[in-house]
Amino acid sequence: MRKLILALVVAALPLAARAESPEEKGLMIAKEAQRRDEGWVDSKVDAKMVLENKQGEKSERNMRIRALEVTSDVDGDKSLVYFLSPPDVQGTALLSFTHFTASDDQWLYLPALKRVKRIASANKSGSFVGSEFAFEDLLAQEVPRFTYKYLRDEPCPTDEAKTLSCFVVERKPAYEHSGYSRQIGWMDNKDYLLRKIEFFDRKSEHSKTLLFTNYRQYLGKFWRAQKLVMENHLTGKKTTLQFGDFQLNATVDQSEFDPDALSRLR
Amino acid sequence: MIRRLALCCFTIVGTVAAHAEPVDISGFVEGEVRIFPAAPKFPAQHDDALSPSLAFQPELRWKSDNHDTFTFIPFGRIDADDKRRTHWDVREANWLYNAGDWDLRVGLGKVFWGVAESRHLVDIINQTDLVESVEEEDKLGQPMVNLNLITDFGTWNAFVLPYFRERTFPSSSGRPGLPLPVATDLAVFESGSGERHVDYALRWQERVGAFDIGLSYFDGTGREPRLVPTLAPGGPVLVPHYDLIDQAGLDVQATLDSWLLKLEAIVRSGQGDTFFASVTGFEYTFYQVFGSQADLGALAEYDYDGRDANAPYTLFNNDIVLGARLALNDVEDTSFLSTMIVDLDNHTTLSKIEFATRVADGWKLEIDGRFFLYVDNHAIETNFERDHTLEIRLRRYF
Secondary structure: OHHHHHHHHHHHHHHHHHOOOHHHHHHHHHHHHHHHOOOOOEEEEEEEEEEEOOOOOEEEEEEEEEEEOOOOOOEEEEEEEEEEEOHHHOOOEEEEEEEOOOOOEEEEEEOOOOEEEEEOOOOOOOEOOOOOOEHHHHOOOOHHHEEEEEEEEEEOOOHHHOOOEEEEEEEEEOOOOOOEEEEEEEEEOOOOOEEEEEEEEOOOOEEEEEEEEEEEEEOOOEEEEEEEEEEEOOOOOEEEEEEOOOEEOOOOOHHHOOHHHHHHOO | OHHHHHHHHHHHHHHHHOOOOOOEEEEEEEEEEEEOOOOOOOOOOOOOOEEEEEEEEEEEEEEOOOOEEEEEEEEEEEEOOOOOOOEEEEEEEEEEEEOOOEEEEEEEEOOOOOOOOOOOOOOOOOOEOOOOOOOOOOEOOEEEEEEEEEEOOEEEEEEEEOOOOOOOOOOOOOOOOOOOOEOHHHOEEOOOOHHHOOEEEEEEEEEEOOEEEEEEEEEEEOOOOEEEEEEEOOEEEEEEEEOEEEEEEEEEEEEEOOEEEEEEEEEEEOOOOOEEEEEEEEEEEEOOHHHOOOEEEEEEEEEEEOOOOOOOOOOOOEEEEEEEEEEOOOOOOOEEEEEEEEEOOOOOEEEEEEEEEEEEOOEEEEEEEEEEEEOOOOOHHHHHOOOOEEEEEEEEEO
8 A cells, every 4th residue: 555655656746846836837928928029129110199088088199119129138128219299299209228127227308408317217107108008018028027827728808819718827027116016917829929918006906907909910920919908997097009010120220229319319 | 600500501401302201390389478576676677567478499300311310490589578588599400410329410409418407517518598598498509510429438429619609688678687788799708719719528428327427528618608897888788708618527317216316517717716516416206196196206406616706607606406396197298396496605595386288289388487585685686586487388389
């Protein structure tokens, strides 16, 4: 009898070692999604942001977003948002350098004064230009910026992906000054594309939901959601981010990603 | 000179525009009312409590290809009560050649250096358009040849400034004003070549972790004039004297989480004894205060200036500035800044407010106020002690 138990235990050992913990599985999924999206080098896209309040009143912002892929063990991607409208902020630019664990660097260019202002890196959870997107929602979502936990599989939540199965993964910000206690993401198991994220604020309340739709593939490899809709359940406000055609690997000039070059963007 | 430069720029633009992308036109029209609640101090000053004006600033830009940009920004204002505030200027008329890690700008341009809020000490390239605003943030277009190099050892900015722009001053009917008219037409230059003296400037800036550092040097005619009482044929006036100066500047900002630590310092020679001046301060921001989307910042700066009586007068010789900044982060981009400037020697205290919000798409409302809470009898501010001002501006951007 003892032998039998011993044999069972010994037989079970390699199994136990192979079985992933939910944390490991969550991390594996995030890493696989990242791996599939590597190599776009740089990107350039025009974006329209429509802010809508509870009464349905709309307000629009147009911007040109450039991003530079950074492959490093410590630094994340760089991004440059250049505002085309509303007209009073035309020419304003926001340059961000993300880092995995260290504080991010951000510079704001104010065209009327020709002034480049380095802004405090602690402002992660603040609203981006009055929208329902926080700064942290728009900064590079690199794998090491979160810890992960796989929850379950279930049919994907958006219409265009409803025939697909989704991994449901919880992630918690590993960086400082986040406005979220956790996020729950739905990612399909075919192309590893995010379909939905539920955001939980510091009080663990489900505050916002983000839907990713109208996915298009570029250069035969890279998928980009053409439309992002962020809904705030606490205020009833909504922000839609609609992208134009992405230009990937389009040799964006690297020297543009320098605070000292912001004054010549316009 | 300015007209000729602008014309020259226009001609270049005209020839290139045929092959270029369409001209990008933007800018604003502004209606402004300045409210003076107190009667003026000097008899020549206008005594209208409401002083309206209209301003116009179109901005034209051509991009011929990936490298060349032409910019043309004229500005004009029509003021009901101050004939000198009815003025125009070409803020920018320049050609920019952008080669990636270097660029060249030729023409009338505008440049800002510095990090502080209460005083722009190291900022020296452009002359202040003082009649436009006493805040010293409105600048006249400066003729320049400007080469910028972005290297692995920081960014280098080199300037050759072939023509000097004189500071603008209100007329004797204008507010805030001085007891004597400023005779800008009698301006005296230390340089024998007057406003044609060629000035040079060099700046180096670099980022080291949380620190943004700038070192600068200027050699030429100082932008700040001494105002010398002079007996002119028409009576006593103040004559601007422009001295040749050398100025070394340092500006540093450390950005640490919610803290911005700031330092600006200069050493200047050529106006009395060589002197040192500095602005030291911080800004701390509380994000999403009271569970809202608003950010509340607290700022404090100390201004020191060691210049003697042979240098242009400054109000920032030994002053402390305390302020609060509120940014609502709403759809209308509403912001509010309130500061208090206290002279530590004579306790003269000035309170300032700045408010801005977008009232509709393309429409911006700005309200700025300046109020003296206390003026020492011997302070130079006694000249302005009745010039409390509330400015209301409505701008239409296009």
